Amino acid sequence: MTLLRTQLGDTLRGHRLRQRRTLRDVSGAARVSLGYLSEVERGQKEASSELLASICDALDVELADLLAQVSQELRTADEARRPVRPLVPAATPAPEPALALVGVDGPVTTRRRGAVALAA
Template sequence: MSTIVPLPGTRRRRRSELLWREAVGDVLREARQDRGERILDTASAAGVSPQYLSEVERGLKDPSSEMLSAITGALELPVHDVAGRAADRMARGSGPLCLAA
């Protein structure tokens, strides 16, 4: 019938547990979107490239503590809050499955 083809950079390995970088990326993306900011806006405020922030949000890059601090500072979130949210997300698992038609 139909074949599902993942978009470049969006494939996640099948496993029951999220990676830390994926959970942190999800939390950062949600925080940015809740603020109504574009990647360019947040990246500029954090002093990182939009490409780097995009890779962090997609769980492709594991940011150093300095980079994480810069990004969370731009989002006006304490690092410990992001870490706590990421830990909660990991404890719940990968979250709901969303399929596109």
């Protein structure tokens, strides 16, 4: 399972790199230390909602759009890890052989109205 903080960091880094901006530039605009922003991008720190909003403002990305993108990427990653289910249902195992009732004088074979009668 992919951690939320890891996916958030990857997505934030992707936005920053597509804009050809440095950590220093974005950290200054977001008013967060360069080291902390780096840890957020690497998924080592959980960013508060206030910090995420500040980083999004610096990147000119709507917070709701960032969260929607992260949600979709998490779903895609989780689906990729799920085992593939066969299209053909698995064969049902053969039923267990019926157990024979054995009385004192040998196997009991007398049945009445669906009941088994045991010899005494």
